[in-house]
Amino acid sequence: xxxxxxxxxxxxxxxxxxxxxxxxxxxxxxxxxxxxxxxxxxxxxxxxxxxxxxxxxxxxxxxxxxxxxxxxxxxxxxxxxxxxxxxxxxxxxxxxxxxxxxxxxxxxxxxxxxxxxxxxxxxxxxxxxxxxxxxxxxxxxxxxxxxxxxxxxxxxxxxxxxxxxxxxxxxxxxxxxxxxxxxxxxxxxxxxxxxxxxxxxxxxxxxxxxxxxxxxxxxxxxxxxxxxxxxxxxxxxxxxxxxxxxx
Amino acid sequence: xxxxxxxxxxxxxxxxxxxxxxxxxxxxxxxxxxxxxxxxxxxxxxxxxxxxxxxxxxxxxxxxxxxxxxxxxxxxxxxxxxxxxxxxxxxxxxxxxxxxxxxxxxxxxxxxxxxxxxxxxxxxxxxxxxxxxxxxxxxxxxxxxxxxxxxxxxxxxxxxxxxxxxxxxxxxxxxxxxxxxxxxxxxxxxxxxxxxxxxxxxxxxxxxxxxxxxxxxxxxxxxxxxxxxxxxxxxxxxxxxxxxxxxxxxxxxxxxxxxxxxxxxxxxxxxxxxxxxxxxxxxxxxxxxxxxxxxxxxxxxxxxxxxxxxxxxxxxxxxxxxxxxxxxxxxxxxxxxxxxxxxxxxxxxxxxxxxxxxxxxxxxxxxxxxxxxxxxxxxxxxxxxxxxxxxxxxxxxxxxxxxxxxxxxxxxxxxxxxxxxxxxxxxxxxxxxxxxxxxxxxxxxxxxxxxxxxxxxxxxxxxxxxxxxxxxxxxxxxxxxxxxxxxxxxxxxxxxxxxxxxxxxxxxxxxxxxxxxxxxxxxxxxxxxxxxxxxxxxxxxxxxxxxxxxxxxxxxxxxxxxxxxxxxxxxxxxxxxxxxxxxxxxxxxxxxxxxxxxxxxxxxxxxxxxxxxxxxxxxxxxxxxxxxxxxxxxxxxxxxxxxxxxxxxxxxxxxxxxxxxxxxxxxxxxxxxxxxxxxxxxxxxxxxxxxxxxxxxxxxxxxxxxxxxxxxxxxxxxxxxxxxxxxxxxxxxx
Numbered sequence: 017x018x019x020x021x022x023x024x025x026x027x028x029x030x031x032x033x034x035x036x037x038x039x040x041x042x043x044x045x046x047x048x049x050x051x052x053x054x055x056x057x058x059x060x061x062x063x064x065x066x067x068x069x070x071x072x073x074x075x076x077x078x079x080x081x082x083x084x085x086x087x088x089x090x091x092x093x094x095x096x097x098x099x100x101x102x103x104x105x106x107x108x109x110x111x112x113x114x115x116x117x118x119x120x121x122x123x124x125x126x127x128x129x130x131x132x133x134x135x136x137x138x139x140x141x142x143x144x145x146x147x148x149x150x151x152x153x154x155x156x157x158x159x160x161x162x163x164x165x166x167x168x169x170x171x172x173x174x175x176x177x178x179x180x181x182x183x184x185x186x187x188x189x190x191x192x193x194x195x196x197x198x199x200x201x202x203x204x205x206x207x208x209x210x211x212x213x214x215x216x217x218x219x220x221x222x223x224x225x226x227x228x229x230x231x232x233x234x235x236x237x238x239x240x241x242x243x244x245x246x247x248x249x250x251x252x253x254x255x256x257x258x259x260x261x262x263x
Numbered sequence: 264x265x266x267x268x269x270x271x272x273x274x275x276x277x278x279x280x281x282x283x284x285x286x287x288x289x290x291x292x293x294x295x296x297x298x299x300x301x302x303x304x305x306x307x308x309x310x311x312x313x314x315x316x317x318x319x320x321x322x323x324x325x326x327x328x329x330x331x332x333x334x335x336x337x338x339x340x341x342x343x344x345x346x347x348x349x350x351x352x353x354x355x356x357x358x359x360x361x362x363x364x365x366x367x368x369x370x371x372x373x374x375x376x377x378x379x380x381x382x383x384x385x386x387x388x389x390x391x392x393x394x395x396x397x398x399x400x401x402x403x404x405x406x407x408x409x410x411x412x413x414x415x416x417x418x419x420x421x422x423x424x425x426x427x428x429x430x431x432x433x434x435x436x437x438x439x440x441x442x443x444x445x446x447x448x449x450x451x452x453x454x455x456x457x458x459x460x461x462x463x464x465x466x467x468x469x470x471x472x473x474x475x476x477x478x479x480x481x482x483x484x485x486x487x488x489x490x491x492x493x494x495x496x497x498x499x500x501x502x503x504x505x506x507x508x509x510x511x512x513x514x515x516x517x518x519x520x521x522x523x524x525x526x527x528x529x530x531x532x533x534x535x536x537x538x539x540x541x542x543x544x545x546x547x548x549x550x551x552x553x554x555x556x557x558x559x560x561x562x563x564x565x566x567x568x569x570x571x572x573x574x575x576x577x578x579x580x581x582x583x584x585x586x587x588x589x590x591x592x593x594x595x596x597x598x599x600x601x602x603x604x605x606x607x608x609x610x611x612x613x614x615x616x617x618x619x620x621x622x623x624x625x626x627x628x629x630x631x632x633x634x635x636x637x638x639x640x641x642x643x644x645x646x647x648x649x650x651x652x653x654x655x656x657x658x659x660x661x662x663x664x665x666x667x668x669x670x671x672x673x674x675x676x677x678x679x680x681x682x683x684x685x686x687x688x689x690x691x692x693x694x695x696x697x698x699x700x701x702x703x704x705x706x707x708x709x710x711x712x713x714x715x716x717x718x719x720x721x722x723x724x725x726x727x728x729x730x731x732x733x734x735x736x737x738x739x740x741x742x743x744x745x746x747x748x749x750x751x752x753x754x755x756x757x758x759x760x761x762x763x764x765x766x767x768x769x770x771x772x773x774x775x776x777x778x779x780x781x782x783x784x785x786x787x788x789x790x791x792x793x794x795x796x797x798x799x800x801x802x803x804x805x806x807x808x809x810x811x812x813x814x815x816x817x818x819x820x821x822x823x824x825x826x827x828x829x830x831x832x833x834x835x836x837x838x839x840x841x842x843x844x845x846x847x848x849x850x851x852x853x854x855x856x857x858x859x860x861x862x863x864x865x866x867x868x869x870x871x872x873x874x875x876x877x878x879x880x881x882x883x884x885x886x887x888x889x890x891x892x893x894x895x896x897x898x899x900x901x902x903x904x905x906x907x908x909x910x911x912x913x914x915x916x917x918x919x920x921x922x923x924x925x926x927x928x929x930x931x932x933x934x935x936x937x938x939x940x941x942x943x944x945x946x947x948x949x950x951x952x953x954x955x956x957x958x959x960x961x962x963x964x965x966x967x968x969x970x971x972x973x974x975x976x977x978x979x980x981x982x983x984x985x986x987x988x989x990x991x992x993x994x995x996x997x
Binding site: 043046242 | 411504679681682687689691702
């Protein structure tokens, strides 16, 4: 009993532990790590791509970057890493998995999320501040936001043009699996607000259960006013709140 | 037969004689090839070394000056910054994507070779006009090459500048700068120290790419330069990323006795320079070098410029640990030889000695030339032209919009948005600011960087222009609130064997050296790029200065845009600029002429110090350097950046030319804005520094209104100004 009680009391946001997967060519691993450790003041570990366990992490972040140089397709080779087996079973058991940018691409290539991320429609890399509208505020990643809340979060990618077939898009809409859309600062889904040509302005989606989220924008880069925005914190603080309550 | 060979390799008859004298015999073909690349201008600086000695290179916080892979500056709290700039002009003129990409890769290696974690990239670019199809191809290729490499390795491209002028048409300039942070007490050196230590080659396999790349970079571009495409290397940023991580881990764990990257002149350069610096020698075995193909000759292996390779010198007991690190990162590491104490570079292939010579023959014993210099006739001619006899424009609004539409002034967002400038989450001011600023993690400090070099000024007056390049870079860092610490540079000139070009070079270096002394910013390294000519036409003499500045408290960084309605706008410095060599003179009058006013270095130093003080006291709502386009353009830039209008009232002296007042350019002129409650304190500090100061007007509204001598000259909606400024480059490319 005592041990159980202790375990339950440990499951407070203070003790939530994050794991950042490091693939060869990951380069936002550091940024995700610092967001958790220095901005949220929470424990975090790097997890090497060849590891077979997740070191007891409660939330897994697949960071941005260019795993394997984007050779073949972005995320394609990384999706076969040994660690991805562990990530898949973790996700199947309801574990929180957040894929950012290249991490989103890895999730799509692994089959954890549907659709594909094509080359940006203008064929150029795009690095800019973007505005995201929270479309589903009930996810573990968005629960601290209200529906329609607009977040200022940067994008930086060459292949972020989300595509899925019309049936899948219907499913995503029907089950409220579109987490974020690209909008203007005022919250309108105008064509100029879409940085990459994504279908229906999609910036992030989740799986059916809502525990796996993929997004092209970088919330870990928007954690401090000094860097231009703190809006990314909302996503991480939502995760902490969710985790604390789900005890 | 051999005589012909050395000429084909770019060596003169005299140089060939000198080689025979040093060797005491005729060199074999491989040895001759090694001399050829190491005695190329690119590696030996044979035509520039004497002149470069004019640069001040010492200072209290300079930990390492020129001569290594990068200079190193102490920034306090046990940390130091390694930074360096290098050109990749010729490769980029032939194959823009790979030329620029490998330029970025090379400069990054120069930084982590020192044991520094690369944290920032900047690029200084020059092209011909964008209405030319080939220029568009070069421009688009260079920009995507820089992005393609920098984005993938995860080092933010935080700044730089791009400038267009017809004489860069066939010979664009691609100067890349990288900075890294390291513990001040743990500088890795490019030295082959410790007799018996093992020499290990790590990273990519060696192929046939880039043979004689440095020789190609040391001659003019011609109609047949296209055939040199094989001399351009191909980059693999993924490999570089792995190499950064593995090498830094090895250095952090104190496993390497010496390390150097393989760039220009490949294995020949790394082995000879590392030996020569340490006064040691090396035995290397080419059959132990991992190659992409089986049949590479010793000549090809020694001269290959295949990218993403490093050479390490490792003590015996640390080899296993090195191997473990590189295996973990999926990289090759091969012991290819050992360090000796005889000063000889001995090259073996399958047990046969294929080359033997003193390492220093290739490095210190390279010839040094003091070439004839002669003032070109254009110099006095352009200087004496009377600009005041030019007609004044009837429509100032039109001239103003024309200036905003000049690609030199227009928004460069089309470029920047292809660069990941936020990765590493340290970027406080990205591209588009006067200086780029990053925070130093774990401290309150910030680093500011700027790259500058106005070729038009230097053409009109290389001495003053050289000064002004340093002054502008220092000012850009200072307006951001950072103290200028030191510079690196890239000196881009034509063929030095032409006396008029050499005169430009010498004069420019003298001017830069004078400014570096006056502003307290020593030179920590850099690069000389000669032979920037196409079919006999040289580029503008273009020394590019890369400035490093330090903010004690990064939160006190100052931005260029107006930040609050009701703030008062002041010009610190002279109200009036000069039309000489100005963008206005070129864009509106189609002229390049005039006598550049003598810059006041002492005042520049006072201005820089004053700006840093004002920033530290948090008295500045904004600060922006007045440069290309003059006062009106600077005001517009501050309005666009702050998304706020402004109302300006300028008084007129009797003999004032309004165009010169509004569009003239000059040194040590800065726009600042201040809250009215802090006006007095600001003015006190500015006056204490003995600087002139002029009140111009007030921030606010959505209009851009300028009145001179009681007469309204301009009243434009800010939106129109912004749209004009933003659409230029995208339109040129569509």
